[in-house]
Amino acid sequence: MSTPRTLKKRVGVAGMGIMGSRMAANLVEKGFPTAVWNRTAEKCVPLADKGARIASTPRELAETSDVVITCVADPNALGRVVFAPDGILHAARAGFRLIDCSTVSPGLSRHIAEALESRGAAALEAPVTGSKMGAEKGTLLLMTGGKQEIHDELMPIMMAIGGKAIYCGPTGAASTVKLLGNTIISFMLEGLCESLVVARKAGLPGEVVLEVVRAAGFASPYYDFKGKAILKRDFDTHFSIDLLHKDQTLMLNEAAALGTSMPGLAALREVLQSARGQGWGQEDIAAVVKVLERSAGLS
Amino acid sequence: MSTPRTLKKRVGVAGMGIMGSRMAANLVEKGFPTAVWNRTAEKCVPLADKGARIASTPRELAETSDVVITCVADPNALGRVVFAPDGILHAARAGFRLIDCSTVSPGLSRHIAEALESRGAAALEAPVTGSKMGAEKGTLLLMTGGKQEIHDELMPIMMAIGGKAIYCGPTGAASTVKLLGNTIISFMLEGLCESLVVARKAGLPGEVVLEVVRAAGFASPYYDFKGKAILKRDFDTHFSIDLLHKDQTLMLNEAAALGTSMPGLAALREVLQSARGQGWGQEDIAAVVKVLERSAGLS
Amino acid sequence: MSTPRTLKKRVGVAGMGIMGSRMAANLVEKGFPTAVWNRTAEKCVPLADKGARIASTPRELAETSDVVITCVADPNALGRVVFAPDGILHAARAGFRLIDCSTVSPGLSRHIAEALESRGAAALEAPVTGSKMGAEKGTLLLMTGGKQEIHDELMPIMMAIGGKAIYCGPTGAASTVKLLGNTIISFMLEGLCESLVVARKAGLPGEVVLEVVRAAGFASPYYDFKGKAILKRDFDTHFSIDLLHKDQTLMLNEAAALGTSMPGLAALREVLQSARGQGWGQEDIAAVVKVLERSAGLS
C-alpha cells in the first residue's frame, strides 16, 4: 500500500450492492484508479461522485482494468457478468486478474478459473465475511482459493478492501469455506433466536440471556451484535434472509454432491424459507426471530 | 474470601461427579469446613484425603452443614437427594441454605425452593457452565435464580467454586437460562460438526476452517476448543452426550409448556440420540461428529 | 354378544370425552349394565339419560362393576384415576378387570398392570384408533397388550365398543403399537398438508392432488378424509392437535428410552407445537395446514 500512486493497478468493481459499493469506495480512497459497473447504472453514481469511472459493460470494465473484482448476488448473476457476450471473459488476456468476492458454488468458481486460464488470465476466488460495516471500514475477512502465487500477487488490492486474507487452497476451497462460515452463522443465528423467544415466553429479559452468553466459554461478539439488534427490533439489513437462504441452498447442494448429510442446516433453511414466505426475505437475518415469535403466538 | 477461617460457613457438597468433586476440592482448598456425600461412597475418598468429611446420607450432610451444594446428574437424582426420607429437606431449618448447581427443569427448581421455604430455609438455583476445567480452576460461571438477597448472602461460597455469578431472576429463571445456554452450545456444536465433515469430504484441512472462524466476526473460543478436540479425535468427556441430550429434552419440554416451537433444537436432539443409539452416549459431545461422519460414509 | 342379557357383565366407563362417551352409549345400547364416571359430572348426564348409572368416584365405579374401561386424556389423568385415594386400584379384587383405552406410555401401562395383578385383578391395555365416528358406530380398532387369556376373556366387551381387536403382545406392546400408529398418522398428515400448500401456491386445485393420490399405489382412505376436510376448511375436532402432540411427545420419549432416533417425527412435532403456540391446539389435526399456510404467506 506504500506503492506510489502512479504505479497502482487499475481496478474495476462489478456489482454496486451493499458490499461492492463500499469496496469501490475504499479503493478510490486508497488511490487505486477505480472503475465501476452495475446492472442498473444509477447505483454507480455515488461512486462516480467520489472519483470512480463508470463502465458500460462488464467487458468494458475488464478491458480498462488490470484487475476486476466481482461482487454480485448469486451464481446466476455471476455467470452472466463473466460469460455473457458483453462479459468479463471476453476481455481476459495474459496478465488480467479476476477477484471474485461473490458467494457461489465451488463448481462455478472452478468453471470460471478454467475459462480465464484458457485465455492466459487468472482468477482468484475471494468470498468475504464481515458484513456491511466490515466492507465500509475495509476490515473484511477474505478467504481465497486458487494458486498461492496469485493470492500473493493480489494481496495489495485485497488489503485495500479487507483486513485479512486467508489462503484456503485450490480453486473451490474458498467457496466451500465461505459456505461453511455461513453455515456456522446459520446455526448461531437460529440458536440465538430460539433462545430469545423462549426467554420472552418465560418472562426473562433477553438482556440476561445475552449477559450470560457474554460471560460463558461459548461467547462470541456475534451474539452480542445480533442479540442487541433483535432486542431493539432493528432488522435493518446487514445480510439479508434471501442471501443467507441462497447460501444455505448452495451448501446443501454441495453437501449432497460430496455425499454428506446436514440435518441441522436442512431444518434451519426451512425456517428462513418461512421468513421469505411471510415477506421478510429482504430484511436482515435477525428477522428470523419473527418466524419463531409467530410460532409462539407472539405476533 | 477474606473472612477469617473460623467464621467460614460449613459447606456440604452432594454429588461427586465431574463437577461436584472439583467444587468440593476448591472449597477445601479455600478453607471452608467441607463435607461430601455421593450415592456410591467410594467417590468421596479422594476428597476425604484432601480433608473433607464424608456424610452417610444427604440428610446428615445437611444436618451438619450451613449450606449444601447439590450437583447431580438429572432431575430424578436431585428429587431423591432432596425429597427422599434421608434427603436434604428433612434437615432444612431456619437459616439453612441449598445451592443447587444441577441442571434441572424450572418446575423442579420451584418445587424445591417452596419446600425449603416452608421450613424456614432457602434455596438458590445456581446451575453452572464452564465444564471440567472451569470447575477445576474455580472459574465456573454460575447463573442464579431465587431471592436477590439469598444470592448476595451466598456470594462468598459461590466465588469459592466459580469466577462469576449472574443473578437471573426469581426461582426458575436460572434453570431456564442454563437450558438456553446449552441450547446455544448445541447449535454451535452441530454447526461445527456438520462443517468439519463437509470440509473433510471436500479435501479441505479442518485447520483452515478453524482459522477462518477464528478470524471472523462470529469467532468464539468454543469453536477452537471443540474444533481442535475433533481434529485430534479427542473425545475425552468434558460434557457427555447423554447429559446434553437430557438437557435438550428438558429444554424441548419447557418450550412446549411455554408454547414455543424449537425446530432447530428438535433436529439436533435426534443427532445426539443417534450418537447414543450407536453407543457413544458417555463420550464428549464432540463425538457427535462421528454420527455425521458415518452418515457421510467416513467410518 | 349372544350371551343372554341377564348374564352380561357390569361395565364401568371412566372418562366421558369424545371417545369414552360414545363407548358408554354403545355399551348401554348393547345391553350391558353400564355405569359412568367423569371428572366433571355434568358430562355424565347424557349417558344417564340413556340408562347408565353415574358413579361418584372411580373407586365406586370399580366397586360396582366387573370390568372398568378407562378412556382419559393423558398419562397424568390415568394415573389419578387409577392410583388416587378414590381411584380404581383400591377397588381391585380377584376377578376384577381393567381395560385401559387411553393412549399412554408403555411404562405406565406396565405399572398399572402390576398394581392390579398384586391384588388378584388383571388389566388389559387396549388403546383404540378410529376417531369419533368409529367410536360412535362401534367400529373402533382396539390394540391389546397383556395376557392372551385376558384378551380372549374380554372380547365380548371389546366387541361392544369396537369392530376388531388385535392382540399385540405383553403389557406395553399395545401402547407402543398405538404410538406407532399415531406416528404413521403424523407423517401422513404432514405430507398431505405440505403437499396441499405447495399445490395452492402453484395454482393447482387441491382436488387434483387428492384424485391422483386416490388412484396411486399409495392411496389411503385417510388422505381422502383429511384432504377433503382441509379443502373445505373443516377443522371440527376428531383428533385434536394437543392430543396428537402429547402422543408424539410420548413416542419420542419412548424412542429415546429404547435408543433410537426419529428425525422425521421430531420435525413434525415442532410443526404441531407451532400450531399450539398459535392457539389452534384444540382444533382438529387437519388444522396443521394453517401453520404451513402462514409460513407460505397465505394468511
Next chain:
Amino acid sequence: MSTPRTLKKRVGVAGMGIMGSRMAANLVEKGFPTAVWNRTAEKCVPLADKGARIASTPRELAETSDVVITCVADPNALGRVVFAPDGILHAARAGFRLIDCSTVSPGLSRHIAEALESRGAAALEAPVTGSKMGAEKGTLLLMTGGKQEIHDELMPIMMAIGGKAIYCGPTGAASTVKLLGNTIISFMLEGLCESLVVARKAGLPGEVVLEVVRAAGFASPYYDFKGKAILKRDFDTHFSIDLLHKDQTLMLNEAAALGTSMPGLAALREVLQSARGQGWGQEDIAAVVKVLERSAGLS
C-alpha cells in the same frame, strides 16, 4: 386401442431404464411400430429382440416417429435428450408429439413445451407412478400437463403403457403433482421405517405393526408392500434412493421458488442423503430403514 394395426402411430421411446424398457415392451406387444434409443446402446438389444427398431440418436428417433416418449433419469439427462445437437427438438415439426414421462421440474417442462410449440409440435408432460411392476403390467398411473386436446389425442398411446391418465392442468401442473406424489411417498416411507425400527428395539414383531396398520383407517397398500419388503430385507430396487432424493431436491427447490417451506420433507431428504453417503443410493427406498437401524445401534 381398437384402431387397426396399420394406422397405429409410430412411437419412439428414449431411455431404456427400469420404466422406459417396460413401456417399450408394452408398445411392441400392443402393436405399435416402436423404435428405441438409449445412451448406452446395449440396453436396446432386448427390445430389438422383441421387434423394436434401434435409433442411433434421439434426433433420429424423433425423425422416424410420430410420437416420442422420453423416460430418463433426471432433468440434466432430459435436457440433453431434447436440446443437444442430436436431440429431439431438431426433429420437431408440425404434428410431432413428445410425451415426457420423466420426473423433472415444472420449469423444465414448460421450457420444453415452449420449444416444441415454436416448431409447430406439442409436448405433453406425463410423469408416471406405479413402479417397476406397474410399468411391466401396463397399469401405470400417468399425470398429464399441457393442452387438454393433446392429452385427449394421446390417450390411445398412454393407455398402452398405463392404466389411467389424469389431466392435471397446463404444462408444469403434472410435474408438480408428480413431485407432490413423491413427497407423500417420502413421508409414508419414513413414518413406516421409523416405526419398524422402534418396534424392533421394543421387541415387537414388525408383522403386528403391519397388521394394525392394515386394519386402521390410515391403511394403504403401500405400507403392506414396503413393510413386507423391509421385514424380508428385500431391498431390490423398484425406486432407488438416488432417484427419490433427486425428486425431493426438485420439490424443495420448487417449494422455495413458490415461497413455501417444507420442514418435514427437508428432514426426510437428509435421511436419504445419509443413506446415499453410506453407499445405499442405488438400493430401493425401503433401504432407508438401514439408516435408522444404524442410528439405533442395530447394525
